Amino acid sequence: MTEQFDVTTTEHVIVPGERAAYTAVFDEKVRADAREVIDRYPDPRSALLPLLHLVQSVQGHVTNEGIEFCAEQLALATAEVSAVATFYTMYKRNPCGQHLVSVCTNTLCAAMGGDEVYKRLGDHLGVGHEETAGTPGEQGSITLEHAECLAACDLAPVLQINYEYYDNQDSTTALELVRALQRGEKPPPTRGAPLTDFRDVERQLAGFFDGPGAEAAENASAAAPETVRGARVADEHGWTAPAMPDHAELPPRPDDK
Ligand code: FES
Structure with a gap:
């Protein structure tokens, strides 16, 4: 067109x-x-x-x-x-593959092996950032991208496939995941909803839970045990944070000093 x-x-x-x-x-x-x-x-x-x-x-x-x-x-x-x-990275201006693989290469993941994961997947697929191996939309096609912090630093290094989490990866396990996608398989995420296709997830993000895996996605919990361990320990011991005072004295503004 x-x-x-x-x-x-x-x-x-x-x-x-x-x-x-x-x-x-x-x-x-x-x-x-x-x-x-x-x-x-x-x-x-x-x-x-x-x-x-x-x-x-x-x-x-x-x-x-x-x-x-x-x-x-x-x-x-x-x-x-x-x-x-063009501002938000979740909106793609180039055709996306059946699957979008987002590798966190932000500070903690990078230090824990995220850079190596990204490089190994890029070498295997023969693509760089926001490029697609295969014909976009067809089965087994994969778009690779660097991602900023995916808010799962306690499980680094992490990657997402169509925004589902795969925690505690290394370059070998990540490569196995991508090979499975290329064979047309849908490896289960570490937590959260079952894996579907990029377009199915986009429909869910638009607020429609009527496609493949949508019912499970609606009821899935994405909380990792490691992430909520502190809250569980506090709960077991009856620990709570101090109540907020009704009135709190604020520090003076710089120009009032
Ligand atoms: S740095 Fe990778 S999830 Fe935070």
Whole structure:
């Protein structure tokens, strides 16, 4: 689909002869889903983040057509939608594989072997950051990316596949995971919901729990025993944090000193 996207005027024009293809992708079902998402919010523009996930569930990434779709649904300028879609790393501007493998290479994971994990997977797949091995969307295709801290430092090094956690990895176990994905298998995550495909998870992130694995995802607990151990010990001993005072003396502001 050929498009012209002019950020200076915020006009995004799908060539008239190709309007039919655009309408076929964002059909009545997708439009009904979009209306359901929008109805959850008092102000329609608040629905932009889940709508972008809905677009990714349909097309596997945020296309220019997807940006126009969101803009139309929310009465926003395409430049406004584009600004959001290019700010957050969970919105992909290039076609994503069946699976998205995110390797944490932030400080703690990197020190614990995350860099080695990322390098081994990159060498095996022959791709770099945000590149895809295989044909995007087809079975066994894998997009690899560096990830910033995945909030599981106590289980470092960690990686995620379609945002499900695989804790305490090393380069050998991570390579086994990726090989399993390439064989069409769905290795179970360490915790949380069962593994599905990138597009299925995007639909869940849009708030629709009607696809493969969705019921289990809705009821899954992602808390690792290591992470909640402190809270459990405190519970067993009856320890609680001191109550917050009704009135707390605040330190003086710098210019009041
Ligand atoms: S540094 Fe990897 S999860 Fe925090």
